[in-house]
Amino acid sequence: MPLSTNQPADSIVYQISLEQLPAYRGRRLIVRSTHPPELVARFGADDLDNLSYVQLRSLPSDIDRLVHWAEGLAIELLLENPAQDFALLYRFAKLLDNHPVRVALPVVPGFENAVKLAWSLQFAVSLQAGQPAAPMVEQMARLLDDFLHRPTVAAPIEYFYSLLLGLCHEEPVNLWAIQEEDPALVRYIDDRGEERLPGKLMEADPGPDPAGFVKSWGDTLLAEGAECAECSYFAPCRGYFKWPRRDYDCAGVKSLFHTLRKAADELRGDLAAVPPAGKPHPP
Amino acid sequence: MTGKRLSLVLLSTNRCNAACDYCFEDKSGERLSLEHLRRIVDKLMDHLDKLRIDALTIHWQGGEAMLLAPQWYQEAFRLIQGMAEARGKQVDHGLQTNMLAYSPKWNPVIAEMFGNSLSTSLDFPNLHRKVSGRDPEHYNAIWETKVRMARAAGIDVKVISVVNQGTLEIGAERFWEYFVDELGVFDFQINTPFPGGEANEVKRGMTLDVAELARFHCELADIWLERGYLKNVRVGPFDELLNWFAHRDALLPCIWGQNCAHELVAVDAGGHVAQCDCWVTSYPDYRFGNILECDSLTELLDRSEARRRFFERPVKLVQGDCIRCDYLALCHGGCPVRAFSVHGTLFEKDPYCHLYETLFRHLEGRAARQLADVSSRLDHRQTAAIGVSR
Numbered sequence: 001m002p003l004s005t006n007q008p009a010d011s012i013v014y015q016i017s018l019e020q021l022p023a024y025r026g027r028r029l030i031v032r033s034t035h036p037p038e039l040v041a042r043f044g045a046d047d048l049d050n051l052s053y054v055q056l057r058s059l060p061s062d063i064d065r066l067v068h069w070a071e072g073l074a075i076e077l078l079l080e081n082p083a084q085d086f087a088l089l090y091r092f093a094k095l096l097d098n099h100p101v102r103v104a105l106p107v108v109p110g111f112e113n114a115v116k117l118a119w120s121l122q123f124a125v126s127l128q129a130g131q132p133a134a135p136m137v138e139q140m141a142r143l144l145d146d147f148l149h150r151p152t153v154a155a156p157i158e159y160f161y162s163l164l165l166g167l168c169h170e171e172p173v174n175l176w177a178i179q180e181e182d183p184a185l186v187r188y189i190d191d192r193g194e195e196r197l198p199g200k201l202m203e204a205d206p207g208p209d210p211a212g213f214v215k216s217w218g219d220t221l222l223a224e225g226a227e228c229a230e231c232s233y234f235a236p237c238r239g240y241f242k243w244p245r246r247d248y249d250c251a252g253v254k255s256l257f258h259t260l261r262k263a264a265d266e267l268r269g270d271l272a273a274v275p276p277a278g279k280p281h282p283p
Numbered sequence: 284m285t286g287k288r289l290s291l292v293l294l295s296t297n298r299c300n301a302a303c304d305y306c307f308e309d310k311s312g313e314r315l316s317l318e319h320l321r322r323i324v325d326k327l328m329d330h331l332d333k334l335r336i337d338a339l340t341i342h343w344q345g346g347e348a349m350l351l352a353p354q355w356y357q358e359a360f361r362l363i364q365g366m367a368e369a370r371g372k373q374v375d376h377g378l379q380t381n382m383l384a385y386s387p388k389w390n391p392v393i394a395e396m397f398g399n400s401l402s403t404s405l406d407f408p409n410l411h412r413k414v415s416g417r418d419p420e421h422y423n424a425i426w427e428t429k430v431r432m433a434r435a436a437g438i439d440v441k442v443i444s445v446v447n448q449g450t451l452e453i454g455a456e457r458f459w460e461y462f463v464d465e466l467g468v469f470d471f472q473i474n475t476p477f478p479g480g481e482a483n484e485v486k487r488g489m490t491l492d493v494a495e496l497a498r499f500h501c502e503l504a505d506i507w508l509e510r511g512y513l514k515n516v517r518v519g520p521f522d523e524l525l526n527w528f529a530h531r532d533a534l535l536p537c538i539w540g541q542n543c544a545h546e547l548v549a550v551d552a553g554g555h556v557a558q559c560d561c562w563v564t565s566y567p568d569y570r571f572g573n574i575l576e577c578d579s580l581t582e583l584l585d586r587s588e589a590r591r592r593f594f595e596r597p598v599k600l601v602q603g604d605c606i607r608c609d610y611l612a613l614c615h616g617g618c619p620v621r622a623f624s625v626h627g628t629l630f631e632k633d634p635y636c637h638l639y640e641t642l643f644r645h646l647e648g649r650a651a652r653q654l655a656d657v658s659s660r661l662d663h664r665q666t667a668a669i670g671v672s673r
Binding site for chain 2: 068086087088090091093094097113116117119120121122150151152153154
């Protein structure tokens with residue numbers, strides 16, 4: 001469920017609770033809910049036009065009414081406790097018949113099993129990477145290897161997937177945008193109705209120019225001569241892994257970038273070797 | 284049940300004209316009447332409507348399906364097609380039969396209803412299939428005669444073969460020769476035995492060494508790839524596994540996949556509903572209910588405690604060692620009835636786990652080599668083209 005990085009200012013996507021829907025009609029929305037039947041009941045047909053996706057929290061049990069509701073609409077399952085709840089993903093597999101479904105989960109102990117089951121059920125995955133500790137980076141590296149090489153993994157795992165494509169096609173990519181944590185693209189409306197920055201920036205001060213946060217943060221890190229100044233992955237990362245702790249050791253995540261760049265180079269070479277479509281093979 | 288197609292195993296009769304030692308079905312004399320069929324199909328159509336599914340495949344079997352007359356099937360076919368058309372549904376039919384009762388009288392309905400194709404069963408060597416009071420050789424002789432007759436009438440005959448100890452002893456080479464070179468069978472499927480239904484001496488002794496079984500499967504897969512693959516000989520499950528690992532469309536057998544309870548349901552001649560033919564005939568405690576006694580099949584399925592256990596099975600299994608398996612995406616713990624018939628519970632993985640893992644790894648490797656060969660041929664062509672242009 002990619003959100004475009006080239007949107008005009010008025011097309012920011014607001015992540016709201018279902019109760020806030022009346023106040024945000026006409027805007028581009030992500031709607032979070034713990035009660036699927038209420039989603040079905042409260043949404044009108046017009047509301048669906050501006051809906052990027054719905055996010056189901058707390059793994060609700062009453063999902064049957066969603067199966068044939070708004071077919072084609074993307075659904076995100078937020079798996080807050082992956083170690084404890086991963087097996088419950090089986091109960092949501094029926095949504096895949098009529099919806100693109102992504103499992104979003106934090107990179108915490110136990111997340112590896114959850115990712116493995118998610119891809120085994122054909123769910124897309126979004127890793128809420130944060131600033132992963134070394135053991136978590138090791139697990140991410142194993143998953144990345146599976147993602148790149150194992151034929152049983154067919155669904156995209158973010159941020160690996162978008163970064164791989166961007167690097168392969170040598171297009172500019174922005175990890176903040178891939179992770180849907182770029183304030184230029186997404187804003188979070190908390191349950192009290194206050195506008196906050198998205199994802200791991202939730203507690204940050206929005207400042208006068210929240211849309212300029214990523215550039216400003218990157219400029220600051222470079223000006224400070226931080227590790228980022230000499231990092232060959234700064235362009236796609238833009239200091240993502242230096243938030244919130246600037247002293248985070250990026251050695252582990254750099255190895256993930258390195259693996260992805262190497263795979264992207266190989267993929268680009270393989271694609272270049274394929275004759276253009278429509279041109280017959282030489283005899 | 285999800286997906287755009289539902290599969291129904293429909294037992295037109297619970298009677299059988301064979302007396303195979305290892306059969307997992309506990310037989311009864313029931314046969315399906317056309318009136319009961321009409322009521323069953325009506326509820327099925329309601330169920331499809333509720334699930335917004337437009338296509339149904341009915342796998343006809345028994346007991347022995349050919350113990351009802353071909354005229355009965357012709358009437359059943361017209362009845363079902365009429366009801367399906369009225370509801371905007373597409374229904375396909377498949378036939379599983381031992382062929383002992385086959386005669387040319389069957390040819391018109393096999394052509395019209397089953398697309399001039401059927402599936403039958405024979406093991407090699409045949410140790411357990413027989414007619415009551417006769418030996419397996421007698422069964423083989425009838426079967427081979429009937430298969431030749433059907434082939435002569437232009438019917439496509441597919442074969443399911445259950446591996447036994449004798450099969451492992453003769454080996455994959457001899458097995459291939461028998462089916463492909465001697466019988467001319469070009470579409471067959473290898474199944475594993477399991478001691479389903481009421482216990483007997485044969486079932487107690489049918490356990491095979493899984494490592495030996497895995498070796499047999501891999502050798503047979505290699506023979507198929509070398510001699511049959513390019514000649515359009517189909518051997519299940521190898522053909523669909525190769526497709527799966529080569530990222531082509533694949534129709535995997537019901538023992539694998541996320542959960543057979545999503546895609547399959549069985550109804551016997553008495554209207555009992557269960558997960559598949561084995562469950563419906565042999566494990567009454569695991570039936571979901573009776574379609575002839577309910578108002579709605581959807582409600583019957585939704586309210587069934589027995590069916591709920593099928594959905595809970597992978598949830599439990601994945602909390603064990605299945606989560607560590609490289610092939611979880613394919614298998615999800617394997618066949619529930621194979622697990623139940625050996626372990627007495629649904630919440631164990633398939634006893635052929637080691638076979639599956641070995642076979643998956645083997646065919647994954649063969650698929651990778653196949654893709655590499657294609658890539659290599661492509662490279663060779665391009666290298667040649669560069670040479671020409673220079």
